Amino acid sequence: MDFVTGVNRLLRTNQIIGGDDDDIVDFTDTQHAADIELAQIAIQDELSSLVADKMIPYEKASNTISLVTGTRTYALQTDFVRFYGTRPSFYDSTDNTKIWEYVGGEDQLRDDDYQYKTAQGNPWAWYWHNTTTKQVAFYSVPSSTYNGRSLSYDYEKSVAVTLYTDTLPFINDEEAQAFISCAARRFRVMDESLQVTKLEDDPIYSSAMSRLLSFLKNTNPSEKYGRSYC
Numbered sequence: 479m480d481f482v483t484g485v486n487r488l489l490r491t492n493q494i495i496g497g498d499d500d501d502i503v504d505f506t507d508t509q510h511a512a513d514i515e516l517a518q519i520a521i522q523d524e525l526s527s528l529v530a531d532k533m534i535p536y537e538k539a540s541n542t543i544s545l546v547t548g549t550r551t552y553a554l555q556t557d558f559v560r561f562y563g564t565r566p567s568f569y570d571s572t573d574n575t576k577i578w579e580y581v582g583g584e585d586q587l588r589d590d591d592y593q594y595k596t597a598q599g600n601p602w603a604w605y606w607h608n609t610t611t612k613q614v615a616f617y618s619v620p621s622s623t624y625n626g627r628s629l630s631y632d633y634e635k636s637v638a639v640t641l642y643t644d645t646l647p648f649i650n651d652e653e654a655q656a657f658i659s660c661a662a663r664r665f666r667v668m669d670e671s672l673q674v675t676k677l678e679d680d681p682i683y684s685s686a687m688s689r690l691l692s693f694l695k696n697t698n699p700s701e702k703y704g705r706s707y708c
Contacts, residue, residue: 534648544627650693
């Protein structure tokens with residue numbers, strides 16, 4: 479399902495367009511301009527919430543970094559959101575080893591080794607290099623032995639939607655439709671036609687979210703009703 483199809487479904491769910499009304503074909507329709515804009519924001523906000531909770535398998539991606547002699551810092555992919563998994567690492571297939579994050583990060587490293595920015599050797603740990611883009615640095619700085627060495631890493635990519643042709647990050651229609659049901663309720667909160675203290679208090683939203691999370695899981699639901707006690 480692409481972005482504009484999701485917006486159309488949201489608008490029909492909330493009866494803003496209905497009956498014989500034509501679907502919008504892009505985001506330039508002037509008849510429902512305000513509602514179209516709010517529908518886009520509702521879908522984007524709902525998507526951001528799912529991404530923050532690590533709920534979307536569509537996010538997982540992999541890439542590599544190629545080490546260069548004497549180069550300490552390296553840019554991650556432009557669509558990088560965060561590392562995948564609870565213990566992020568880089569994999570060196572040449573030595574069949576993993577490079578783990580330096581405990582305490584650069585602040586601790588600065589205290590542990592005042593030459594950490596220049597000392598070359600085996601890059602056995604990584605840490606965040608804080609700047610205007612997502613970058614990491616290695617300790618020790620790669621020596622000539624490691625020039626051209628490829629390090630792979632798993633990460634969660636950006637699944638943000640902006641253009642009307644962008645694809646919503648769901649594998650099948652069931653997931654996408656349940657997601658739009660959630661976004662439709664968020665839309666009603668945003669246009670103040672639904673008054674709730676928090677979105678999760680709305681039973682329709684909670685039901686749709688339950689369906690969505692059930693679809694996103696890679697396991698079958700329990701065949702038993704209620705709690706199981708040992």
